[in-house]
Amino acid sequence: MNNKSSNIINEVNLDAATAFNRNGLWVALLIMLLGIVLFSLISNSSGQGEGPLINKKAKLHIASTDTDDIHKIMYLADSEWESIEHSNFGISPKPHWFMVQIPSNAATDQRLIEVSFANLDFVDIWFVDKTHEQPVILSQSKSGDDFAFMHREIAHDQFIFAIPDSASTLSLFLRVETQGVINVPIKLWTEKEYIQYIxxxxxxxxxxxxxxxxxxxxxxxxxxxxxxxxxxxxxxxxxxxxxxxxxxxxxxxxxxxxxxxxxxxxxxxxxxxxxxxxxxxxxxxxxxxxxxxxxxxxxxxxxxxxxxxxxxxxxxxxxxxxxxxxxxxxxxxxxxxxxxxxxxxxxxxxxxxxxxxxxxxxxxxxxxxxxxxxxxxxxxxxxxxxxxxxxxxxxxxxxxxxxxxxxAQRIAAKQAHIKARENKQKAMQAKKELMRLQIETKERLEYAVDARTYELEIAIRELNEANHELERKSAIDALTGVANRRLYDKSVLAEARRSRREKTPLAIAMLDIDDFKSVNDTYGHQCGDEALKHFTAILKECIKRPSDTICRYGGEEFVVILPNTDLEGAALLMESVRAMTEASQLNCEGEMIKFTVSIGVATRVISSDSESELLNAFADKLLYKAKEAGRNRVMSGVF
The missing domain is CATH 1.20.1070 (Rhopdopsin 7-helix transmembrane proteins)
Structure with a gap:
């Protein structure tokens, strides 16, 4: 190595050392910040239930050919089981059996067993009730890396097994066999804790x-x-x-x-x-x-x-x-x-x-x-x-x-460039010219892209507006202009969830025009349609809260959703609808048509999604009670 090369290398090492000292503080701060973020995430995660290890409560039996069977393992004496303090048992070709007592499930939450080491060839588990004269196997499952992933009881990275419900203490028997390291961390979870942790x-x-x-x-x-x-x-x-x-x-x-x-x-x-x-x-x-x-x-x-x-x-x-x-x-x-x-x-x-x-x-x-x-x-x-x-x-x-x-390579290149200043200056001039051309080209390209992007955004916005209008029209009854059955199904589910969330009563009123068939038969279907429109106008006149929803349920049957409304208020409102309907008359083609309406009103503070359907059915039942009682009346009740 000649003196010129040695001088360049010495200069590079000196500059690298200077850069290390200059950037060391920033590097340390960056690593410290990353460490704080990572350990904050770890602390939050571990605080949600990472530590339910039950290995110290478990016992181990290393099976021989004679005892490698669940029906023999269940009857082993306590002296043939040994206590364990850790989860790693090294490399061994012999099957390792673990036994641990699972307390009875006093809570209603599903409990889970997790073996949180993924590289095990065979993981077999049995849940046994030993409170009877003869032990009873409540459930069993086979898993491990020697089975395709799709065969696992619960599709999860680790080995997860559901614990069967039992009023008595269960004995868990776990058999592990693998060619690699036998590491068996056993964890007991409730389903809620595990969801929070995961x-x-x-x-x-x-x-x-x-x-x-x-x-x-x-x-x-x-x-x-x-x-x-x-x-x-x-x-x-x-x-x-x-x-x-x-x-x-x-x-x-x-x-x-x-x-x-x-x-x-x-x-x-x-x-x-x-x-x-x-x-x-x-x-x-x-x-x-x-x-x-x-x-x-x-x-x-x-x-x-x-x-x-x-x-x-x-x-x-x-x-x-x-x-x-x-x-x-x-x-x-x-x-x-x-x-x-x-x-x-x-x-x-x-x-x-x-x-x-x-x-x-x-x-x-x-x-x-x-x-x-x-x-x-x-x-x-x-x-x-x-x-x-x-x-x-x-x-x-x-x-x-x-x-x-x-x-360091950059510094070395810089030192080499110093030795050939004229060539460097020419290269820099050429580079600047190239950068100028690149910037101009980039600006032109960005302008063209922005223009096309703007056009595309306008087209997408117009398409979205058309889609929204189409969706709105598909949810409106064409004859009466109120919500149709499709929108009702969505609205009642949303209001039911709101009732459950806010603990407020939800009222549903089912309305049916009395003897509507006779209107159609007597005056014709055109007058029948006009009667439906006339009745819709009465509903809109009486029901004015923005949160209330009027829907045509089908034919001459309507339904009204009244959020945050108790039974008394809903019944009074429906009585006003009934009275106005009875008092009004429709002029259709010179014929004065009068009709009445029967109404069923039901309320409930919703506690589950299924109750909205039950509430609807109860209101419908009340409607038919009103029909049976002579029509032109309001029947109400709390579901």
Missing amino acids: ASHRVFIGIFYGFMAAMALLNLFLFVTSRNIITLLYAGYVICVAVTLASSQGIAYRFLWPESILFQQYSTPFFASSMVFFLSHFTAKLLDIKSDFYPLYNLYRAIRIVIVVYIFCMFILPFSAMVTILVPMVLMVMFVIFSSTIYIAFKGNSIAKYLIAAWCSLSLSSFFVLADSLGWISVKLDLTYLMMVGATMETLLMALGLAMRFN
């Missing part, structure tokens, strides 16, 4: 995977545009981290490959090992190990070869053996990468400091998850949150390191 849990999950997807897509776009391999490696690493977590949480099996049982079995070790592959390659490229630390570069290359061999052998050798190898292999690789990064940081590489902070955040969250699952400590949060917080912080810090790398 609502905020999904918010956090969505934010995390949205962030990871955004980072991956951003760097994929950068690779497409710049062909810089380091952005592709970073995108591959982010994707593998996200898919590894999604696979371990059951999200990937539910949404990405719900029918692929074999791929689900291998997905977590496959993407975890691929994650380490991308990480080692990314680190080597980001820190420019090949140029500055060639012996370490050979070590990194050997790591990638080992990982490729491991991925190939994963589909040949026994799965349990490969899972056993995975954890020490990942720990060894992470130790090599972490220690070499510390060494490079001490050599003055500022970018390595970001990577150290990134891996510290992920390692710390991973340690808490491992310690909690082994029972060393008790963490009052969902373990998936800790992993996602660590992964988010790591991804962000690695992105900052990548940005520093790009910044």
